[in-house]
Amino acid sequence: MTHPPGQPGGGGGSGGGTTGPGREIQTFQFGDLPLRTVMVGGEPWFVTADALAPLGLNRSSLAALDDDEKGVQSLYTLGGYQQMSIISEAGLYSLILRSRKPEAKAFKRWITHDVLPAIRRTGSYTAPAADLDELEVARRYVLALEAKKAIEAELAIAAPKAHSWDTLASGDGDFSVGDAAKILSRDPVIAVGERRLFTVLSDHGWIYRGGDGRWRVYQSAIEAGRLSELPSSHYHPRTGELVLDPPQVRVTPKGLAELHRRLGGMQPLRMHEQIALPAP
Known part of the structure; x- marks a missing residue:
């Protein structure tokens, strides 16, 4: 595995779970199971071990992912910085499709209805929306719409x-x-x-x-x-x-x-x- 595109293998900073300036681990709970996420290149990535657990998959499943859907990142834990395997949003969807566990459907719905909306409400982990003034909320909303339109335009060009x-x-x-x-x-x-x-x-x-x-x-x-x-x-x-x-x-x-x-x-x-x- 390689580092995610455009990102170094390690990061500076200390305390608070940060992996470097502007990047921070956020943990969600799927029942009793944690799912740690981190922003890389402006996109959410997920700690591989956390994603595999609720799907009943092992690391051999990663062989089916493309190189740009998996990587290694230096993340801050209670024990200090550790090199951890992470997967992209596309890689996570691919693993969900491969899971044979009945819980995979509920996990997918949780990801699409709770986790990703929570991440994309602010576009980062630096501050919850409740702490932002109305102008900043409006600015981030416009940026999110522009990003969505840019992706749709790229897909339209690639379709032929x-x-x-x-x-x-x-x-x-x-x-x-x-x-x-x-x-x-x-x-x-x-x-x-x-x-x-x-x-x-x-x-x-x-x-x-x-x-x-x-x-x-x-x-x-x-x-x-x-x-x-x-x-x-x-x-x-x-x-x-x-x-x-x-x-x-x-x-x-x-x-x-x-x-x-x-x-x-x-x-x-x-x-x-x-x-x-x-x-x-």
Whole structure:
């Protein structure tokens, strides 16, 4: 793991739980379990051990996170400064999606309804809103709105790129089940569509249907490097609340090669040829 982007491994300052100027640990309670948070680069990060506990996960789950979703930070504790593993908000959502514990849903709601709103009311941990004058509250509210609009603008610019081949597949990336079916069907002896490929994956014991009827990936298939899950979410059109959707099943190059072999493919896999994409 590395330090979060733009942040040093350690920090100055002492006392009061600070990890450096403008950064301070804040602890929330999920029942009897603490969740320590710290602002890094203007965004909330979470102490990994605290996030794993209510989800019933262990540190092996961190292997599924991207490098920019995890890091190490020097945080002040009662025993002095300690190097502690932390994860970003996106990394936390990814772990929630991987949890099989019933409490994961309540934990997600607590994060989105209590923890993050409490953090973003002020944009930092330096002072609660009650201690701010009306002008400062209004200023921070405007800054929060501007930040939200900036993120929405970046997402709008990035959306068309999702239709490019570079995004859908590369030698180092993975594939949606639909695109994996198209690649496999390039072999004359294989005729498989998206629906049938889902059935094939289920028959091989790589995926299963969750309680909501949506496909989920077995952890064994992830650990074997055959499949991955892509966390997905959307904002509720009426409330603006972030809603976590079921993760998307993705086929890795290793999984694609094994499927090609199991389905009796005769020709070499051609993963780098462009796939016909639907119009945006």
